[in-house]
């Protein structure tokens with residue numbers, strides 16, 4: 001047991017240390033459950049689930065219990081009936097670093113451990129302005145940058161969820177269409193825990209009175225070397241390209257039918273000009289606001305977990 005390295009206000013725990021913080025023998029999941037989680041994405045290793053995510057979920061549940069106690073104390077002090085207040089967890093990090101995969105895995109594990117809890121998940125992608133609006137604002141090449149999101153709408157959504165309003169709707173984004181889908185919504189209905197995943201969940205827009213991050217009770221940043229993230233971005237681009245080949249309505253259809261070399265040249269340019277720039281200018285600067293940082297290496301293997309000291 002040792003603290004290997006300190007980075008600013010974080011303690012860094014090597015994987016071997018972190019995995020021993022929670023006794024895997026007491027994990028109420030059998031191999032079948034783990035296989036079900038694994039089949040979500042054939043590259044998520046069972047070892048990662050046991051050694052990284054199980055201790056993480058238990059740490060998260062400790063924070064959740066603490067949150068319930070604070071709310072109990074508050075209503076006892078005010079002599080008012082106890083309200084149902086959803087616990088919000090934010091997951092931040094670069095485009096293509098694996099935020100939605102982590103969110104899905106955490107939601108599943110929480111469901112397995114506590115089936116009585118209503119755990120839901122959402123991405124902030126749907127709060128991007130539609131392409132038509134981005135075009136008018138001259139922001140088509142800045143998709144994902146702070147100004148490309150309707151932050152007012154996102155804050156209203158988070159506020160409604162936090163107030164435990166029933167059936168709160170969120171707009172939906174499609175990577176295939178490369179735009180917000182006008183007639184489809186996601187519904188968040190009085191969750192006990194809501195996992196909100198997006199590149200902007202820890203950002204502080206300059207003129208806002210309320211920040212998106214004000215709504216989060218717990219936050220996670222998924223971190224990796226930008227060169228690795230670029231590789232994952234290009235891998236995912238390859239998959240999008242394959243699925244676009246026979247679908248003329250797909251944004252990538254034209255690219256899919258041109259030469260693969262040209263398509264990847266284009267994707268590399270988009271990575272450099274848009275997503276890497278966004279990472280360096282707007283996403284990475286929010287990393288040190290997260291409660292926990294997961295650090296990934298090749299093949300999405302997590303080698304270290306950072307915990308904010310205060």
Ligand SMILES: Nc1ncnc2c1ncn2[C@@H]1O[C@H](COP(=O)(O)OP(=O)(O)OP(=O)(O)O)[C@@H](O)[C@H]1O
Nearest residue numbers: 041043044094095096097098099100101232236300
């Ligand atoms: N733990 C993991 N093991 C293996 N592959 C993973 C893992 N996490 C993510 N990936 C892969 O990396 C790519 C990016 O992951 P994902 O779509 O979850 O990223 P994201 O951060 O949510 O991206 P975006 O912000 O663009 O929506 C996907 O191709 C996904 O399959």
Ligand SMILES: CC(C)(CO)[C@@H](O)C(=O)NCCC(=O)O
Nearest residue numbers: 095125143144145199270274275
């Ligand atoms: C939708 C976002 C902004 C975030 O998930 C991202 O996946 C994206 O589309 N970025 C714009 C540049 C690109 O096409 O990758």
